[in-house]
Amino acid sequence: MESKTDQFRKYLKRFVELTDLEWQSLEKDFRTVPKKQYLVKQGQTAKELYFLLEGSARLYYEKDGDEKTTYFFFENNLVGDYLGCLAGQPSTMSIQALEDCKLIAFKYETLTTLYEQFPVYQIFGRKLAEYLFMGLDMRLAELLTLTPEERYLKFISTSIKRKILERIPQQYIASYLGITPVSLSRIRRRIADS
Amino acid sequence: MESKTDQFRKYLKRFVELTDLEWQSLEKDFRTVPKKQYLVKQGQTAKELYFLLEGSARLYYEKDGDEKTTYFFFENNLVGDYLGCLAGQPSTMSIQALEDCKLIAFKYETLTTLYEQFPVYQIFGRKLAEYLFMGLDMRLAELLTLTPEERYLKFISTSIKRKILERIPQQYIASYLGITPVSLSRIRRRIADS
DNA sequence: TAAAATTCTTTACATAAGTTAATAAATCAG
DNA sequence: CTGATTTATTAACTTATGTAAAGAATTTTA
Known part of the structure; x- marks a missing residue:
């Protein structure tokens, strides 16, 4: 039987192959977030990222009182304010559960520590950033063309x-x-x- | 006196500190591209990236016969089809010199080889992708909000x-x-x- | 410097999008 | 199951943008 964390580990295989030690070194924390609740709140500094096991979420900016949704997240994908983590700045947007969510949380700081501890995490960090870059680049091109x-x-x-x-x-x-x-x-x- | 390559080396310091050996391992090639000529052409597979020493360029997509410019490049910055290099796919856009350009070319493959040879390049690769991601993320938010x-x-x-x-x-x-x-x-x- | 080429502004018109509000449809909760 | 809430559609109107074309301004280059 496949456990919850296996789902996450399998996802990471897109990027890198981890040994058991490397995999266990990433401290994971289970969470549930009910529909309409928040994973990330505007104004707060995001310290962790999530792997979405079940459910969906949306990322939105607030502007002149109304909300601009700019991104969706679904099961078996990473969620979170990656930009906020990178910049260490308060989030300029919020991420809200659209359905009840089950997720695995891990501290961004843990990840950066692992960059130094294990070369494979350094590679993961690069590939993750590249992957996210590609997604945004194609999205931007679509919006403009x-x-x-x-x-x-x-x-x-x-x-x-x-x-x-x-x-x-x-x-x-x-x-x-x-x-x-x-x-x-x-x-x-x-x-x-x- | 500061040489041309020093300009590039200085730029890289935003991301990582390189030893002389590491720096020299990145094979560099000087180029000049006159105004209106192309650095990257749609349909061709980009194999190299550039550091712009002088001049400026624009990135554009062609659509229904007319051109959609989506990005500009200026001196002391990297230029090129990073997405194309990552994906190994033919470029879906062109990059054209807006002014006479002096640039340093380096093969993307050389860079990926260095990822494996020197840990510091692995870090550079990550930080570069993160940096480019941040730029796109903010741009996208502006476009949508x-x-x-x-x-x-x-x-x-x-x-x-x-x-x-x-x-x-x-x-x-x-x-x-x-x-x-x-x-x-x-x-x-x-x-x-x- | 003068002619040519490019770029920018303006006009007129058509179209699509924003806004507000009302109604219809679907979903949720007791 | 039913009333309440949320969501989607439609209508009327306003505004901004796209398109095409002409003219002005600027830049290029011979």
């Missing part, structure tokens, strides 16, 4: 994202695409009519 | 960026901000009138 309608079509064109559609309120998807919920509703109608 | 006018005001509010304004055609700044040159012109007028 595609129209809102094109972005929506691209968004729903992957089967993974279709699952997202069923689990996530459309208002959040709208701001992920850089538009208002009303506008997304119109785009959907426009597409349905054609 | 600010209006075009707010983005322009933010853009010109930093003294560094004001220099950019004087060296870079506004049409490119427009698409950097995610709008058309016409729209930028109107925003500028709106601000001037108020």
Whole structure:
């Protein structure tokens, strides 16, 4: 039977192969965060990162009273304010559970300590940053080169994202695409009519 | 007197401290690229990265016949298709010299070899990726949370960026901000009138 | 310096998006 | 199951942006 931590260890294999000692050196802490509660709060300095075992979350910025959702997180992925951890600055955004979440927490500081202790973690740190960079780079290119309608079509064109559609309120998807919920509703109608 | 390579070495000190051996192990190649020529061409697989000694460049995507500029590069910074190097895929964008450029080229493969040879390069690789990630993350947040006018005001509010304004055609700044040159012109007028 | 090329601004018009508010639909909680 | 809450759609209106084209200003270069 696969334990919870195995899920996380398996995820790390995308990046590096860890020995048992290396794997155990990363102190892990189980958490549950109920729907609508926060993993990261704006203004507070994030000290830990999470591996999402179950559930989903959204990252949003607050602006003029309303919220701009810019990212989603799903099971079997890392969650957290990576930028905040890197910069050591208070978070400029919040991360809220969209569904009940089960997660594994680990201190960012523990990770940086492991960078020095084990070369393989240094490699992990690099590959993780590279992986996150790639994601953002492609996202940015899409935002700057595609129209809102094109972005929506691209968004729903992957089967993974279709699952997202069923689990996530459309208002959040709208701001992920850089538009208002009303506008997304119109785009959907426009597409349905054609 | 400071030599050309010293400029590059100094830049690297942001990330790591290199011994002479480590520094010399990175094979460097001087290049000049005249204005309007290309450092990276869409469709070709980028194999090297550059350190810009003098001049400036823009990164752009081609879409429906016209160009979307999404990034600028200036002296004393790295240039190149980092994503393309990471992914080993053909570039989806081009990088064009906006002014005559003097640069130091180094093979991405050499860098990855050095990751294995010298731990300090592994650290450099991590910190570089983290640094680039941070830049993209902040940029993305700005694009998704600010209006075009707010983005322009933010853009010109930093003294560094004001220099950019004087060296870079506004049409490119427009698409950097995610709008058309016409729209930028109107925003500028709106601000001037108020 | 003058002609050519490029860049910027402006105008007019069409289109899409934002805003507000009302209604419909779906989801949640007691 | 039903009332309450949240979410999605629609409508009406305003505003900003895109597009195309013309003219002005600037820069390039021969």
